[in-house]
Amino acid sequence: MTDHVCEEASSTASFNYPFAAxxxxxxxxxxxxxxxxxxxxxxxxxxxxxxxxxxxxxxxxxxxxxxxxxxxxxxxxxxxxxxxxxxxxxxxxxxxxxxxxxxxxxxxxxxxxxxxxxxxxxxxxxxxxxxxxxxxxxxxxxxxxxxxxxxxxxxxxxxxxxxxxxxxxxxxxxxxxxxxxxxxxxxxxxxxxxxxxxxxxxxxxxxxxxxxxxxxxxxxxxxxxxxxxxxxxxxxxRPNPVPANTNQPSGSSAILEGGVEISLDSPSQANEHLFENGHIVQNESKEVGIVTHTPVLKEPRYDLRKEGVMEFIKGENRKCTLCLEGLKDPSAVACGHVFCWECIGDWVREKPECPLCRREVGVQHILPLRA
Known part of the structure; x- marks a missing residue:
């Protein structure tokens, strides 16, 4: 009995805990x-x-x-x-x-x-x-x-x-x-x-x-x-780059009717803009417009601070609950709440849920409203 206790104590004392997997x-x-x-x-x-x-x-x-x-x-x-x-x-x-x-x-x-x-x-x-x-x-x-x-x-x-x-x-x-x-x-x-x-x-x-x-x-x-x-x-x-103006976005592009500038580069050029979890520096907005083949406007397409824009939205509903200003490019999420396009986009990237009802929302669920 004594020998058994001694052997058990000895094995316990010499036991080394394994590293976690x-x-x-x-x-x-x-x-x-x-x-x-x-x-x-x-x-x-x-x-x-x-x-x-x-x-x-x-x-x-x-x-x-x-x-x-x-x-x-x-x-x-x-x-x-x-x-x-x-x-x-x-x-x-x-x-x-x-x-x-x-x-x-x-x-x-x-x-x-x-x-x-x-x-x-x-x-x-x-x-x-x-x-x-x-x-x-x-x-x-x-x-x-x-x-x-x-x-x-x-x-x-x-x-x-x-x-x-x-x-x-x-x-x-x-x-x-x-x-x-x-x-x-x-x-x-x-x-x-x-x-x-x-x-x-x-x-x-x-x-x-x-x-x-x-x-x-x-x-x-x-x-x-x-x-x-x-x-x-x-x-x-790729050939050696010889840019005509370094103030312009890098890479080749073409101008279509209506002033829309599109990229002629390979899709891999977009990796730089998608690499950091979707965060785009504001001064790169023109480059993003070229990559996505979408013109970037200086002003919102729909600014509800102006009367006559989307008149079907009445009263306080014309204000964004995030910036507390008139809706700019109003966008709805799956639960039906409406916010500014940039406000709800920034919010969802930080926290993927509706700011009001806490329902789960992803950036792919944001729908811009059109008049």
Whole structure:
């Protein structure tokens, strides 16, 4: 009896908890995202009641960032597990010491996973604008000097055409996810930077062996490789660019009847505009019009601030509940509520639901009204 107890105690003391597998890490992350979404919804409702829908629409990203900070501040920051980690029976440790992370690593992880992306989202648009203006000025100067065939001119032209893609963090995220599918170690880049991994808090039986996501890693790697090859093939096969005016959108175009300008480039030129989750810088609206074969107007087609426009819309219904002004290009969502085209588009990209009734709405469900 005594020998049996000693053998059991010895085996328990020498037991090492296994590292968590990729499916459990993803499941925990999804659970945390669900609870963070609940916090965002409650905070959004509170802000809407106190300050109004316009204030909430202006500070949607700040509200989401604050909710994420609040969630991790009440869990990871004080040394507790998140609800997703508890749900999946995993715990966060330092890879080098195999101990629970200290305060410095916990704070560093929170800052790099939440505040760093938020800061980049605020800095990158202005940074791109300055770099684009600098490149355009350089190309104009080199064009006046007849240096269109130089290597420097070609490099700067390439940087100007693909500036949004080059400065986007999306390729880095895709590469991080690919490595995670193969290794099952770091689901987020911030965890890799701080050396934080997950272990199971229970003994795993041989029949409970976790499977990996190597197949998804192969598919994602194949997708990245094909996209890279197509991009390089397009760059190498195209002739040397000799733009007549660097203030105009890059690429060739043609003018049809009615003043509509359409693109003559291959569809791959549109990747730059679709790469960052649909967010288009305002000063690129003309380029977007060329790519989509749609003329871009300076003024709304239907401005309900003017009397006589869509007279069937009466009274207060002529105002947008997001900007609190007269409807501009009124657009309806699936639930029937009407907003400005730009207002509801910006809202749905940040939060895919109706601002009034909370019904789920996607950008593909927005229907512009026509008189």
């Amino acid at each position: 990729a499916p459990d890490i993803i499941r925990a992350h999804q659970k945390d995202s669900y609870f963070e979404g609940i916090l965002v919804n409650h905070l959004s409702s509170l802000l809407r009641r106190i300050y109004g829908a316009r204030f909430l629409h202006t500070y949607t990203s700040e509200a989401r960032t604050f909710s994420e900070l609040l969630y991790l501040g009440l869990t990871t920051f004080i040394g507790n597990r998140t609800l997703g980690e508890e749900y999946c029976d995993i715990i966060q440790i330092e890879e080098d010491t195999l101990k629970q992370p200290g305060l410095e690593r916990r704070v560093g992880y929170i800052l790099t996973s939440i505040l760093l992306p938020y800061g980049l989202s605020k800095i990158l648009p202005a940074f791109r604008t300055r770099i684009r203006a600098k490149l355009e000025a350089n190309l104009r100067r080199m064009g006046r000097r007849k240096e269109e065939g130089s290597k420097t001119f070609r490099i700067q032209t390439y940087l100007l055409e693909h500036l949004s893609m080059i400065t986007s963090p999306s390729p880095l995220h895709a590469l991080t996810l690919t490595v995670f599918y193969f290794s099952g170690a770091y689901y987020q880049l911030s965890k890799r930077l701080w050396g934080l991994r997950y272990i199971f808090t229970k003994r795993i039986a041989p029949s409970e062996a976790r499977v990996g996501y190597e197949v998804l890693g192969v598919l994602l790697l194949l997708q990245i490789s094909v996209q890279t090859w197509l991009h390089l093939h397009h760059i190498l096969q």
